[in-house]
Amino acid sequence: MTSVKDVAQLAGVSLMTVSRALSNPEKLSPETYQRVRRAIDELQFVPSMSARKIRGDNLQSRTIGVFALDTATTPFAVELLLSIEQTAQQAGWNVFILNLLSNSPTDQNIDLMLSHRPDGLIFSAMGLRQVCIPERLKSKPLVLANCLADDSHLASYVPDDEMGQYRAVHHALSQGYRRPLSINLPKQSLAWGLRQKGMQRACQAFGLAPDSLLKYDLSDHDAYGETAAILDRHIIDGRPQFDILICGNDRIAFCAYQLLLGRGLKIPDDVAVLGYDNMIGIAELFIPPLTTVQLPYHEIGRRAARHLIEALDVSGAQPVDCPLVARTSL
Amino acid sequence: MTSVKDVAQLAGVSLMTVSRALSNPEKLSPETYQRVRRAIDELQFVPSMSARKIRGDNLQSRTIGVFALDTATTPFAVELLLSIEQTAQQAGWNVFILNLLSNSPTDQNIDLMLSHRPDGLIFSAMGLRQVCIPERLKSKPLVLANCLADDSHLASYVPDDEMGQYRAVHHALSQGYRRPLSINLPKQSLAWGLRQKGMQRACQAFGLAPDSLLKYDLSDHDAYGETAAILDRHIIDGRPQFDILICGNDRIAFCAYQLLLGRGLKIPDDVAVLGYDNMIGIAELFIPPLTTVQLPYHEIGRRAARHLIEALDVSGAQPVDCPLVARTSL
């Protein structure tokens, strides 16, 4: 590759003049600058990141290191990574993403990450998981995106599931629905309690007795097959005992749609359906399109990145609003 | 960060001894090596990528640069990126991924990429798109993954859609289905012709007249709404004129399932459904689970990466097999 040296030679100036042309053009005489500029353009010179980083010249070459968990299994979350990348780029920061296959980074993963000398670290996971941060990493600025850790005072940007669920159920009840059936995420998932609380708070606001609610949880992360049995238990003689189905995520809603439609029920006339996640490129394809709650991946990524860039001094879980996406399934 | 210098000091040796301890331990006396090792462990020293790259010390620090298009809109394709990353890691290469929002990289994108001094470039896109490669990039080894370019002699690893569709339809017809209705991708998509050809070849093998086939195309990339009208045109008095629905992708199948079920039809008894893509985390949730053709993202990523790592001398489109994923929708 071409380096400052080549440019300097072509322009007939010293290395420093080229360097200045890149960072402090105003310190050069206009004509010298032009000459250097032309040489730069002709050689298509781009300064080397590595050389800049090596000097600790941190103004031009800071980088955010991202440990990404679950990207393979929950691909919708690329949005989080994209958002981090965009935010970083705007601030002139670089991003190095390392996808993790296991739950917690291996020593090899950590070495690779540290070899890039990141100025800050983001730990991201899907499904709001509890992750384990190795000691070696705690010396660097570190934020969590869409996950939590044992060390609860670490800054963590997470979806405000309580509020998201509250708002959505409140919206549903205000439409007149009164007999909800809820199929929540597995109990061990971090979101479970928040969703539960949000739903109950909304129900109370409408005077629904908490113990009158039909509530179920999936037994495991991918036990979507259980949806059928739950629904059938509450569809008697083809008539559902519930007027709205509150799903722990859009996947459950997808299963439910097929089951309900297959049993001759109309959505939302016979049964309304509420999702959670707003799976990109999927939620719109439901017929009718799914009303759901959006997981704010973009905003989470943006805030996690800004946290590092601006060296914010916040700690603990930072709830990020989950907007309701009102379509026509209720 | 700690550097060789710190390690050398702590171990009471010279810089070179540390360096050797890292790359050629056998050249050191066992005791010296142990002493250095202990210092390395104690300081948790990891050599800096940047410093290695800067030297052109290419054996320890080669990197693949990836321009990723469409990652945001077709998130399932993360698999391709993961596969590149894994393959690279196994060979000791690094990966720098740059997500593109526009169709072709901006000058700024290119500068950023080149500033990382990649030793090879991968261009990846979703939906088998035709991409445009800027001149500035053609000086480096370059492969296309899941896309094609004007310059048709560029090595491009792409799904073998013709064979994939042929095998799937052949499988369907061998099950006894005889009246297919096909809803293909939009005509302008590169895969359209291949899928068409594969389907017709399979039909011919079973003696089905090509013009007896019920064939439709979506008018645009996201015109999934058209599925309903197409199906209704061929469901007369609640009875479908087709016994198998061949969908251009799983999303079309997703819509079709809801429409068919909503009209009281059983899958696969009344109508069988065949998808294409095998959307991760979704195709399994169809009820019944969707038989579909797998887009070989993993293999494409692996081969594209190996192409650069091994400096393969192939050119032109390299079809990668699309295996049939037989579930129970037919």
Next chain:
DNA sequence: CTGTTAGCGCGTTCAC
């Protein structure tokens, strides 16, 4: 077996 020197590409510091 171990240390010294030199240089990769860049920018800061200090001369001119």
Next chain:
DNA sequence: GTGAACGCGCTAACAG
């Protein structure tokens, strides 16, 4: 307004 020298972290080549 411009340039020479130095150092960032690392290793190949050469000395000892």
